[in-house]
Structures are given as C-alpha cells and as structure tokens.
Amino acid sequence: MTREETELLSWIESLLADPNHARHPLHEALELLYHYHLEEKARLERMVSISDNYQRYAREDHLSVRQRYDKALRRQEKLSRISDGFQQLMREHNIALKQDSTHDPLTGLPNRRMIGERLERDLNDAGRRSLGYTLAMLDIDHFKQINDRHGHETGDQVLVAIAHIIQQELRDYDLCARWGGEEFLLLLANTHLEEGRTIVDRLRRRLSKIPIVVGDVTLSVTASAGLSEHCAGEDPLRETLLRADQALLRAKRGGRDRCCVSHG
Numbered sequence: 001m002t003r004e005e006t007e008l009l010s011w012i013e014s015l016l017a018d019p020n021h022a023r024h025p026l027h028e029a030l031e032l033l034y035h036y037h038l039e040e041k042a043r044l045e046r047m048v049s050i051s052d053n054y055q056r057y058a059r060e061d062h063l064s065v066r067q068r069y070d071k072a073l074r075r076q077e078k079l080s081r082i083s084d085g086f087q088q089l090m091r092e093h094n095i096a097l098k099q100d101s102t103h104d105p106l107t108g109l110p111n112r113r114m115i116g117e118r119l120e121r122d123l124n125d126a127g128r129r130s131l132g133y134t135l136a137m138l139d140i141d142h143f144k145q146i147n148d149r150h151g152h153e154t155g156d157q158v159l160v161a162i163a164h165i166i167q168q169e170l171r172d173y174d175l176c177a178r179w180g181g182e183e184f185l186l187l188l189a190n191t192h193l194e195e196g197r198t199i200v201d202r203l204r205r206r207l208s209k210i211p212i213v214v215g216d217v218t219l220s221v222t223a224s225a226g227l228s229e230h231c232a233g234e235d236p237l238r239e240t241l242l243r244a245d246q247a248l249l250r251a252k253r254g255g256r257d258r259c260c261v262s263h264g
C-alpha cells in the first residue's frame with residue numbers, strides 16, 4: 001500500500017468515526033464505499049498471491065522435468081560406459097581364447113592346432129605348392145639331461161630360449177610350432193627339400209653356438225632334424241609328417257646333431 005493510500009484511508013476512517021458527521025447525507029455512502037474498497041483490496045491481494053504461487057509452481061515443475069531429463073541422461077551414459085567396457089572385455093577375452101587355443105603357453109609358439117589350419121591353407125595355394133613346401137621336425141638332443149641336471153624349471157626356460165632363437169633364424173613366411181616336449185615343427189613354405197636342409201642346418205649350427213643362460217646356468221644344446229617335402233596328393237599331417245619323423249629317427253640313430261631328409 002502506498003503512503004498516499006494509507007493517509008487517505010486513515011482520513012476516511014477518522015471522518016467516519018467523527019460523531020459530528022454521523023448525520024451527514026454522504027456518511028452512509030462513504031462508509032459503504034470504504035468497506036467495498038477494503039473487500040476489493042483483499043480480493044485483489046488473494047488473486048496476486050494465487051498468481052505468484054502458480055508461477056512459482058510452474059518454475060519448479062519446469063526445473064524438475066529438466067532434472068529428471070539430466071538424471072536419465074546420466075544413467076544412459078553410465079549404461080553406455082558399462083556396455084562399452086563389457087564389449088571391450090569380451091573382445092579381449094575372445095582374443096585371449098583364440099591365442100590360448102592356437103598357441104603353446106610356455107613358448108608362445110603356435111601349437112598343433114594352428115599348424116593344421118596353416119598347412120591346409122598353404123597347401124591349397126597352388127602357387128606355394130609349385131615352389132615347394134618342406135616340413136622339418138627338429139628335436140633337441142638329450143634334453144632329459146638338462147632337466148635332470150638343472151631342474152624342470154630351468155628346462156622350461158631353455159625351451160623358451162630355443163623357441164626364440166628358432167624364430168629369429170627363420171624367414172618371415174616360415175612357421176615354427178611347438179609340436180610337443182622338446183620337438184619343434186617347422187613349415188618352410190616356397191622351399192624344396194635341399195634348400196630346406198640348408199636352412200635347417202644353418203639353424204642347428206646357430207642353436208649349438210649360442211650359449212643359453214638361465215639364472216647362473218649357462219649351457220648349449222644341439223638338435224637333430226628330419227625333413228620331408230610335401231608331394232602332390234599326400235596328406236601333409238599324416239604322410240609328409242611321418243616321413244619327416246622317420247628321417248628324424250635316422251638322425252637320432254645316426255648319432256644326433258645332424259639333419260636327415262626323406263625323398264618321398
């Protein structure tokens with residue numbers, strides 16, 4: 001209420017209260033007008049108050065819709081992060097599973113399973129077949145003595161070192177797998193038998209010259225090998241490999257530290 005309004009109202013109140021004006025012809029009209037004004041004023045104040053409340057509720061309602069939206073968005077983002085993390089985990093898990101099923105856990109070399117797949121693929125490749133395809137079975141000599149003298153764990157580390165040397169010595173397109181125990185199978189693609197013998201002999205020489213150090217033990221190893229070249233129509237994992245195995249047996253019987261070949 002403004003100051004003028006307050007003053008006017010208190011003036012009217014004092015006029016109405018003055019007994020000298022009680023019989024004035026306008027007294028009753030002024031009194032009615034005065035009360036009418038007070039009622040109208042109260043009504044107006046109620047309407048303003050309702051309007052204010054309505055605006056406040058509308059603001060709060062708008063705010064809570066936004067808050068709900070933000071919360072849902074945050075939850076969605078969290079779910080997306082969890083889902084991304086889960087998918088990444090599954091991808092890593094699949095890669096690890098594939099690695100475990102196709103590689104030897106000790107040396108990290110491909111295992112028999114991978115060799116089977118690779119042989120099938122390579123030997124279906126007519127180009128590679130015509131360039132020659134040689135298998136070499138390489139076996140470390142007297143490996144049992146290493147285990148017996150230095151313990152199985154040292155033996156393990158020697159196998160890891162041997163795997164490393166073989167891989168360094170081979171060409172990029174060759175493949176070395178751990179066939180079992182101290183036996184390694186080499187797939188020499190684009191290679192005829194005599195070239196294969198040269199490669200494997202070079203590898204054996206290198207293997208025998210490199211000192212293998214495991215903790216405070218330093219030792220050297222020799223290896224024997226049997227080679228066979230895949231012939232057309234031959235089952236590589238049965239017939240060609242069997243011939244390589246027989247050649248290896250001859251190398252062992254012939255005194256070890258040597259290479260024998262099977263001419264098919």
Ligand SMILES: Nc1nc2c(ncn2[C@@H]2O[C@H](COP(=O)(O)OP(=O)(O)OP(=O)(O)O)[C@@H](O)[C@H]2O)c(=O)[nH]1
Nearest residue numbers: 139140141142143144145147152153155156181182
């Ligand atoms: N440390 C270790 N030893 C292994 C592993 N796999 C096989 N061996 C051992 O390799 C040895 C192979 O022995 P043999 O088959 O008698 O052959 P060798 O002593 O190498 O003799 P030749 O092959 O006849 O020269 C055994 O003592 C096996 O226990 C392995 O993963 N780790």
